[in-house]
Amino acid sequence: MELAVISGKGGTGKSSVSAAFASLHERIVLADCDVDAANLFLLFNPVNDEEMVFVSGHKAVIDREKCTDCGHCVSYCRFDAIDVRNDEVWINEIACDGCELCARVCPEEAIAMVPEADSRMYSGSFRKGKMVYGRLAPGEENSGRLVDLVRKQAKEIAKKENIATILLDGPPGIGCPVLSTITGVDHVVIVTEPTLSGLHDLKRAVELTHNYDIPTSVIINKYDLNEAIALQIKAYCSFEGLMVVAMLPFDRRVVEAMVHCKSIVEYAPDSEVSKLLQSACKKITHGWAVGCV
Amino acid sequence: MKVAISATGDTVESSVDSRFGRCSFFAIFDTDTHNVKFITNTAAESSQGAGPAAVQLLAGNQVQQVVSGEFGMKVKPLLEQLSIKMLNLQNGQHTILDVLKQFK
Amino acid sequence: MNNKKPGFTIAVASGKGGTGKTFISTNLFNTLQKYSYKVTLVDCDAEEPNARQFTGGKKVSTKLVTQLVPVIDESKCVYCGKCFEYCTYNAIFFVKEARMIRVLDDLCHGCGACTVACEPYGAIHEKEDELGTVNHYEITPGVTVVEARTKVGVHSSVKVVKEAIRSAYDADVVVLDSPPGTSCPFIQTVASADFVVLVTEPTPFGMSDLKQSVETLRHMGKPCGVIVNRAGLGTNEVYDYLSSEQLPLLMNIPFDRSIARIYSEGNLLTEQDDGWQMQFNLMYNLITERYGISCNKW
Numbered sequence: 001m002e003l004a005v006i007s008g009k010g011g012t013g014k015s016s017v018s019a020a021f022a023s024l025h026e027r028i029v030l031a032d033c034d035v036d037a038a039n040l041f042l043l044f045n046p047v048n049d050e051e052m053v054f055v056s057g058h059k060a061v062i063d064r065e066k067c068t069d070c071g072h073c074v075s076y077c078r079f080d081a082i083d084v085r086n087d088e089v090w091i092n093e094i095a096c097d098g099c100e101l102c103a104r105v106c107p108e109e110a111i112a113m114v115p116e117a118d119s120r121m122y123s124g125s126f127r128k129g130k131m132v133y134g135r136l137a138p139g140e141e142n143s144g145r146l147v148d149l150v151r152k153q154a155k156e157i158a159k160k161e162n163i164a165t166i167l168l169d170g171p172p173g174i175g176c177p178v179l180s181t182i183t184g185v186d187h188v189v190i191v192t193e194p195t196l197s198g199l200h201d202l203k204r205a206v207e208l209t210h211n212y213d214i215p216t217s218v219i220i221n222k223y224d225l226n227e228a229i230a231l232q233i234k235a236y237c238s239f240e241g242l243m244v245v246a247m248l249p250f251d252r253r254v255v256e257a258m259v260h261c262k263s264i265v266e267y268a269p270d271s272e273v274s275k276l277l278q279s280a281c282k283k284i285t286h287g288w289a290v291g292c293v
Numbered sequence: 294m295k296v297a298i299s300a301t302g303d304t305v306e307s308s309v310d311s312r313f314g315r316c317s318f319f320a321i322f323d324t325d326t327h328n329v330k331f332i333t334n335t336a337a338e339s340s341q342g343a344g345p346a347a348v349q350l351l352a353g354n355q356v357q358q359v360v361s362g363e364f365g366m367k368v369k370p371l372l373e374q375l376s377i378k379m380l381n382l383q384n385g386q387h388t389i390l391d392v393l394k395q396f397k
Numbered sequence: 398m399n400n401k402k403p404g405f406t407i408a409v410a411s412g413k414g415g416t417g418k419t420f421i422s423t424n425l426f427n428t429l430q431k432y433s434y435k436v437t438l439v440d441c442d443a444e445e446p447n448a449r450q451f452t453g454g455k456k457v458s459t460k461l462v463t464q465l466v467p468v469i470d471e472s473k474c475v476y477c478g479k480c481f482e483y484c485t486y487n488a489i490f491f492v493k494e495a496r497m498i499r500v501l502d503d504l505c506h507g508c509g510a511c512t513v514a515c516e517p518y519g520a521i522h523e524k525e526d527e528l529g530t531v532n533h534y535e536i537t538p539g540v541t542v543v544e545a546r547t548k549v550g551v552h553s554s555v556k557v558v559k560e561a562i563r564s565a566y567d568a569d570v571v572v573l574d575s576p577p578g579t580s581c582p583f584i585q586t587v588a589s590a591d592f593v594v595l596v597t598e599p600t601p602f603g604m605s606d607l608k609q610s611v612e613t614l615r616h617m618g619k620p621c622g623v624i625v626n627r628a629g630l631g632t633n634e635v636y637d638y639l640s641s642e643q644l645p646l647l648m649n650i651p652f653d654r655s656i657a658r659i660y661s662e663g664n665l666l667t668e669q670d671d672g673w674q675m676q677f678n679l680m681y682n683l684i685t686e687r688y689g690i691s692c693n694k695w
């Protein structure tokens with residue numbers, strides 16, 4: 001079974017919820033799909049046994065030996081990535097989109113497309129089972145495809161190790177990498193917070209899961225920071241037929257747990273937040289072959 | 294007639310891959326000769342547009358019917374236009390062999 | 398295009414979302430406005446712009462941002478497939494056997510390669526296709542908010558963001574609310590800034606993202622400083638990091654339920670609290686004194 005935790009926007013405490021859910025399972029495959037800012041490995045400190053290079057795309061590079069600075073390529077580039085400076089042709093790697101047109105039109109064949117290969121995917125073991133995560137290098141694109149790879153790897157490991165549950169910690173937002181995270185999963189949990197923008201982002205995330213017909217439930221985190229808005233969110237959820245599986249109070253220990261490289265369930269098992277998360281996890285995995293402990 | 298099934302591996306024991314565009318392999322089954330061959334889905338590696346690229350791959354292999362978990366919005370109209378039939382298999386727990394038996 | 402020089406440009410960024418980036422940029426904007434600067438706030442988080450929930454303003458203009466996508470004239474097409482071969486984005490769907498060719502507009506990056514490929518046959522011409530909009534809002538004369546907004550499903554927000562930043566030339570100070578993360582749109586945004594304000598939280602997650610942002614900015618040669626938000630919730634490790642890396646701590650905002658509440662209701666702290674307004678202004682002065690003059694030389 002695949003369970004994905006997402007949030008309309010960052011900062012709602014999604015990763016803390018994922019970490020808690022992971023700790024609540026006997027054994028799990030945890031896949032950190034927030035490849036732009038992977039962070040669960042910081043908490044669980046996995047021992048990696050595999051590192052894979054992810055080629056995110058290509059960039060044009062000029063071979064100075066061959067280039068005659070004729071400037072033929074400049075006008076072809078639609079991304080304003082080629083400049084002539086002091087009679088020399090330069091490619092701005094930030095602006096280059098990798099379309100390859102300059103390389104095709106260069107009469108000297110002086111431009112080559114080189115892979116961008118600074119992104120990585122890791123897999124390893126941690127105290128609750130197996131972990132897979134991707135790290136996209138700054139400025140590199142195609143996070144959606146890296147998420148696909150992470151999920152694929154997670155599935156393979158789950159099969160090999162005979163682990164029933166895969167937990168996906170999704171990226172923030174509602175863009176392409178989020179779509180890659182939730183397509184085909186069995187359940188999505190949206191973590192939101194009681195702010196007006198939180199409600200707005202929640203609605204957009206719900207639209208997404210409804211479009212894909214995925215069973216969805218909601219956790220309202222830090223609800224007591226603004227109870228009026230929390231109630232508004234709750235009302236919206238019941239109107240949409242979404243189950244609010246937990247309303248978590250603000251608790252400093254959630255952050256302290258993180259500082260101690262633990263999930264809240266490990267750090268303060270008797271706290272109200274931990275208990276609420278445990279019952280939420282049970283509600284969600286109810287009926288699955290292997291649920292929360 | 295040729296049927297393509299999205300597969301996670303290149304044997305008949307592998308399971309059906311629920312994703313169409315980004316599956317690892319396609320099993321191509323010829324209902325007349327009962328021959329099965331596996332082709333690598335070269336489209337899976339594309340940074341974008343894997344679905345349409347996979348359609349081109351299958352069309353090039355004279356496939357007339359596809360079995361997979363889901364067909365995206367980009368893919369459906371293209372398959373329709375090429376008169377390739379889509380068979381939606383919810384739940385990717387079946388093996389390729391399970392599916393092949395349906396055609397024999 | 399105009400040749401006017403843009404004002405001093407500050408980008409407000411954060412490694413991950415939710416650290417309070419929009420909180421900082423909207424309050425900085427509000428403060429500068431109160432101190433009578435001609436200031437423009439550009440919301441570069443084009444996938445989910447939300448700065449205007451805090452600033453308001455009346456819409457004065459909307460500009461469409463487009464790219465050129467190919468249109469194939471099938472009466473001239475000889476189905477050679479050269480355009481398909483030239484397109485590195487899978488945006489041309491081509492099945493030779495079926496004599497079927499289509500442009501998949503959603504996938505097209507508007508690079509123009511297919512048009513070049515088809516020159517011998519002239520079967521391709523181009524049309525404009527919408528990528529998003531740049532919206533201008535006026536609060537008072539000279540005080541504006543520019544919002545970049547990508548159309549849903551568009552592959553990249555870079556062009557819309559660039560266009561939005563470019564249209565903010567008329568101000569003394571430009572504040573850019575940068576997209577989260579360290580992806581392409583972030584790089585494009587900070588590339589046009591004179592100084593970058595990084596907003597972080599004093600947690601291990603915040604630290605890890607901060608380090609990545611700092612490394613990226615160093616690589617680009619951009620000066621930056623750090624605001625620690627929700628201070629007191631977490632560790633002091635971040636301060637050690639700042640001093641060891643010689644990064645200026647621009648502001649320390651303690652975690653405070655009343656601040657959280659003001660933000661949650663879509664209001665501005667500096668509107669309700671003069672002390673904070675002064676702090677934001679002091680921070681601005683500090684930045685311009687240290688980084689303003691050298692940058693204006695260019």
Ligand code: SF4
Nearest residue numbers: 474475477478480515
């Ligand atoms: S290059 Fe021109 S003639 Fe050749 S297939 Fe493309 S559109 Fe048709």
Ligand code: SF4
Nearest residue numbers: 484505506508509511
């Ligand atoms: S303009 Fe570029 S991306 Fe668009 S279809 Fe043509 S070759 Fe492909």
